[in-house]
Amino acid sequence: MSCTIGEASKASGVSEKMIRHYEAIGLLRPLREANGYRRYGEADIAVLRFIRHARDLAFPLEEVRRLLTLWQDRGRASAEVRAIALAHVAALEEKAQSLQRMAESLRHLAAHCHGDARPDCPILDGLEGKTSC
Template sequence: MTITIGDAARASGVSEKMIRHYEAIGLVRPARQANGYRHYAEPDIAVLRFIRHARDLAFPLEDVRRLLALWHDRGRASGEVRRLALGHVAALEAKAQSLQAMANSLKHLAATCHGDDRPDCPILDELEGKH
């Protein structure tokens, strides 16, 4: 049984727009009917769910592509999947540290701002590049 893109979107939790994007970049390859309409089978829905879960974990699309290839390869080594996952963990942790540093900088700037009717504002000065 095959279903349309709207049904595939509902079944997978991936928007129609993103399904079209994933098709355009080759992550999913639905069958096309003579009229040009896409038709999705259960394996296509499984791939879309896999992509959605990977993207929910913020894997970049290239990593999603690699993970899909590993998922389809029953002779894969799980160590390769683990290395990809741990590499992504390291990238997420680095990003979290960077975001925390930005938050700390903004907290410091906000603490130096009087927040009253005066026009002087160290936050705007910093954004302008005045030190």
């Protein structure tokens, strides 16, 4: 079975633009016909689904590349995959803590804003650096 980029997009849930991008950065290598058109087989669709799921979990592209290489290597040890996943969990948790601190800072600024017709605004002052959070 071989399909067009549009069909591959529908089958994988990855936009045509992203499929072209993944090809440009070497994550995907579809067959090219003599006329230059790309043709995608079942293996290409599987790769696209893998990439989409990894990106849905917020893996950066370089980590997706590493995971894709490991996924395609049936002789790989799962320990490396686990290490990548756990490192990503740690990065996500750090990002979540950072986002929580930002939300707390903004909540603090908003609590000190009267939200009325007066021009003074602790939120804007805080963004300017006039107040500390």
